[in-house]
Amino acid sequence: MNDFLAPERVPDPCVLVIFGASGDLTRRKLLPAVWHLSRQGRLPDAFALVGVARTQMSTEEFRRRLRESLNEFVQLGEADAQRVDDFLERVDYVSGDPADDETYDQLRKKLSSIDERLGTSSNRCYYCSVPPQVFLDIVRQLGNTGLAAEDDGWVRIIVEKPFGHDLESARSLNRSLHLVFREHQIFRIDHYLGKETVQNILVFRLANSMFEPLWNRRYVDHVQITAAESVGVEHRAGYYDTSGALRDMIQNHLMQVMCVVAMEPPSTFDAESVRVEKLKVLKAVRPFSVGKVDQIAVRAQYEDGEDADGKPCPGYLQEEDVPAGSRTETFAAVEFTIDNWRWQGVPFYVRTGKRMARRTSTITLQFKQPPHLIFSGGDNLRPSTLTIRIQPEEGISLAFSGKRPGPDVQLDTVDMDFCYADHFGGRSPEAYETLILDCLIGDGTLFASSDWIEKSWGLLMPILEAWSAASATQMPSYPAGSWGPTEARALFDRDWRSWEEAVAE
Ligand SMILES: NC(=O)c1ccc[n+]([C@@H]2O[C@H](COP(=O)([O-])OP(=O)(O)OC[C@H]3O[C@@H](n4cnc5c(N)ncnc54)[C@H](OP(=O)(O)O)[C@@H]3O)[C@@H](O)[C@H]2O)c1
CATH class of the missing domain: 3.40.50.720 (NAD(P)-binding Rossmann-like Domain)
Structure with missing residues (x-):
């Protein structure tokens, strides 16, 4: 050891x-x-x-x-x-x-x-x-x-959470907090950041010299961040219906995860340095315009379907406490473009939904194909991917090409897998344990700063405005127990990419 x-x-x-x-x-x-x-x-x-x-x-x-x-x-x-x-x-x-x-x-x-x-x-x-x-x-x-x-x-x-409902309410909440507390006393909790695998992203990147050199536009084709829940709104429809997938998951958890994946290495692992680098990522995100939201974002609502065990599930509008005719999205997908040297031309696709086929939260970096393939039959070769599993079965997998045993050179995709539970055994601490302890110690590294929160809301406002203005039009739907609406694939098809179905297998 x-x-x-x-x-x-x-x-x-x-x-x-x-x-x-x-x-x-x-x-x-x-x-x-x-x-x-x-x-x-x-x-x-x-x-x-x-x-x-x-x-x-x-x-x-x-x-x-x-x-x-x-x-x-x-x-x-x-x-x-x-x-x-x-x-x-x-x-x-x-x-x-x-x-x-x-x-x-x-x-x-x-x-x-x-x-x-x-x-x-x-x-x-x-x-x-x-x-x-x-x-x-x-x-x-x-x-x-x-x-x-x-x-x-x-x-x-x-x-x-939720820290605000939109940019204005988040600003107002920050102003009120700052009348009484100074920023270093305020801990805006985002339980995703307390998860072991999210914290491990930085260790993985920065405590090993072999991954960081690949972590950029020269080698990475695109990044997918998925948080799929198999459950519906359960008993929280009253809250959820005023929020929706974009506010509930993307504005906080998934944009935080995106920042941890995309940030530059800070010089030290402390709250101030990490917060500065995460904020720089958001500052580099290309702003959306209300008129072009359809090209970068998709929303949808689940209709009735079946869960993984074949059990019938009601549609969102039939769930208890959901107002008739609600237009709240239960699925959202957004393509972010980060305009900096490291990530220029590498889309970050972020999606989340309720009543999806399976509960899974993953980050996948899909690497570029080799510039020239000398092996025959390589046209269908799957690109190499690095997948970080946030939940369940926390771990990291690397999928890459290998030769099938035999006299011919036949290529196949193989996996190398690291599973937290198998390696370390025991119980992983719950996110709230880590975060409460950090707060009692006064370590704000894993908490959101006021400027990060306002920047993230600011970036999403054009999407919220466009969706609110379009409320009279048809809301796309997807069957409960599926991987989301077909419309979400359009985000990828445009770039000749597809959702990483590996998470669905
Ligand atoms: N539950 C979750 O899984 C979850 C997950 C993520 C984030 N959160 C966030 O964590 C917070 C607490 O969640 P929760 O599910 O525990 O909420 P909750 O059960 O709805 O409320 C917590 C307590 O707040 C008190 N309360 C409710 N309305 C109030 C009012 N108008 N004025 C004063 N007190 C009131 C109630 O206690 P009394 O009636 O006894 O005063 C209630 O037991 C919320 O901000 C929620 O968004 C919850």
């Missing part, structure tokens, strides 16, 4: 305050993430979690609910019983409306008593796990009541 292990980082003593602690995200993701951090000894001894929500309940009742969540979402061993008790001892609850002063009076008292009891040194991390319209109430009230002041310790805030 030749491991290069950085020293383990442990945060300062602190309190994590979760607003919206009675909600789905806390139950399914945040609490299990904090538990795992605690279980692995990644939290300081002086640590406490305080939940805040309007639901009236005692701390005991809150702890009981959290215990249920752990039983449901975490694999607990027999030896964990005492640890769960100890963990829940550090959990408190404040019931109150995030808009009311009274809530913050109670919270202040609770935090002071925790500081005294546990020595959490007035260090606070506030997590806004509430619907987006409540973010501003929390920020304003933390400012008004002095709970955002860094008089005796540090204060940070985590803001969940």
Whole structure:
């Protein structure tokens, strides 16, 4: 083994305050993430979690609910019983409306008593796990009541997605945040960036000298970034119908991934250097014009169909809570052109959809064909590809040409595969674990900056405007359980490329 292990980082003593602690995200993701951090000894001894929500309940009742969540979402061993008790001892609850002063009076008292009891040194991390319209109430009230002041310790805030609905609302949210917090205190969470394989893109590129020389327009034909979900809108139609695939997935997760793939190597791996390089990518993206959106973007809605097991699935318009006649897209594909020396002429195709054939998130770099093929029968040769699997089965595959065994020179495509689970074994940390830990440490490398957010919304506005103006026209559709609308192929056909069906196989 030749491991290069950085020293383990442990945060300062602190309190994590979760607003919206009675909600789905806390139950399914945040609490299990904090538990795992605690279980692995990644939290300081002086640590406490305080939940805040309007639901009236005692701390005991809150702890009981959290215990249920752990039983449901975490694999607990027999030896964990005492640890769960100890963990829940550090959990408190404040019931109150995030808009009311009274809530913050109670919270202040609770935090002071925790500081005294546990020595959490007035260090606070506030997590806004509430619907987006409540973010501003929390920020304003933390400012008004002095709970955002860094008089005796540090204060940070985590803001969940969606960060804005369009450029104007994102700007307005940034302005409001900056009235109370400085940029280094704000952690705009994008759980995709906490995924192991997304972080591994930079390690793969920059800790090996053999890939980076190929990572440019001389060798790469095009890049495909796919995030396909097999599920429909599930219980989140109320939110999803106001958002759609472009806002929900492309503006944040997939454009972040594109930036990590396309960015120049930063001189150091720290928040400022990485953020600067990611922003430079967006600045180099060729702006879209409203009149030409049809040439670079496709949207569609799923209609009824069958999932991979042959089970019938309703169309989007038949899903519970979806308004009749909704024109919200459940599939979106966009071709980005990056006007810089590294990527000139290399399209980045980004697509996402619900109720697709299979759940898969991948990044594929398709390499150029050799300039001259000396082997007969090579016309049908598949180009070499490098595929980074974000989920499921996190890993990296390289597909390239090889000779079939035998007396004739016959070419075939072969794969070299690296699978995280096979190699490293054990459990990969959930994205929220990594991101919460980073925030408690104060490392903003994996979080979106205000200028990145505004630039990404700015780039997508012509598409949103064109789609909104075209709402009276027919929305393309695709059968549930398929790989999306035929219209999406037109994006590729124009360039004589095809969607990487390898992900579909
Ligand atoms: N759930 C997910 O999988 C997921 C994934 C990605 C991002 N997110 C984002 O994470 C955040 C939380 O998600 P969630 O699914 O947990 O949301 P949620 O269940 O709808 O809401 C969380 C909590 O916020 C409180 N709340 C709701 N409406 C409120 C209002 N008008 N004023 C004050 N408090 C209100 C509710 O608690 P009380 O009624 O007790 O106050 C609720 O339990 C959202 O921004 C969401 O977009 C969620």
